[in-house]
Amino acid sequence: MPTTYEPIATTTLGSAAASVSFTSISGSYTDLVLITSAKLTSGSDDAIVRVNSDSAGNYSQTILSGTGSSAVSARGSNATKMFLDSYGWVDSTNFNVSIAHFMNYSNTTTYKTMLARGNNASSGVDAIVNLWRSTSAITSIQVLANSSTFTSGSTFTLYGIKAA
């Protein structure tokens, strides 16, 4: 059987950047997996995602987090972004690691659901389901520090998974 889990692109920052983009994403896979290992130049913030350059309020999410002392849940509605983390935020001390699954990203029938896991050993862990209310195929993904910048050495890798 053919290999079905393939790297599409990797970006390792050589200098600080506010965002990283994957563009012209092929529709030849079934799911996309985005893995980030990121740190900020200062402060702490959430890592967020927008697809197809859509910055309107077409996103929403449900979040489950472990804060170190309790389990909590929150949500966003009519949001302008997807979240990769919440309590497992990105900061200037630790490399936050997140993994995001964009399920059936190229179908043009359903809205797009993304599952994310955010992790920061010093702040918390998250599981997040994000919805993008569009039936368009996802062709580009932009990762941003909500209001800060990613530091040099942060890595962002996009994989494609192809079903039989």
Place this chain on the structure above:
Amino acid sequence: MPILGILASSYLAAKGSYESIATVTVGSGGVSEIDFTSISSTYTHLQLRGLSRTTRLNSGDGDGIQIQFNTDTGNNYAWHFLSGNGSAASASAATTTNRVALFGGADDGGGSNEFGAYAIDILDYKNTNKYKTVRSLGGYDSNGTGNITFGSGVWMNTNAITAIKIKAVSASNLMQYTTFALYGIKSA
């Protein structure tokens, strides 16, 4: 060298070790169940990835999926979950039950075109010395309602898994465009 699994750091696998086995996409009219049969013992772990929406009508409260192995419908399963509904976290479990219930799917009370998503690992599925453990990350969001859930389950049987049956927890039908893809993960 791709990174596999629902928890990125859990696996590092050599190129070519993750393979697509089969995919089922529900057609018009829906179905009561999805079956993967005659699963090869070529792999070390299995992964199910997919989208689900059921005909249950419950104001977008969601619906889970249940899994049974090798046509076993006896009380040989147990499961736990930790879930968030947007306002609170909750947990529950079942013991000596007839299925592994995994929550995070959508129902037909939610907005149109909305589906829940699952990434499910079935670990060491052909090992005949262990009961079989399942772990899942599942979730759906409906712009105001939703659910995100960590689930785990066990099939208390040492037989190799050769068949997987997926149904709605509510016993309603799986709707059109529900889809599950089964992958095999090899070890060196």
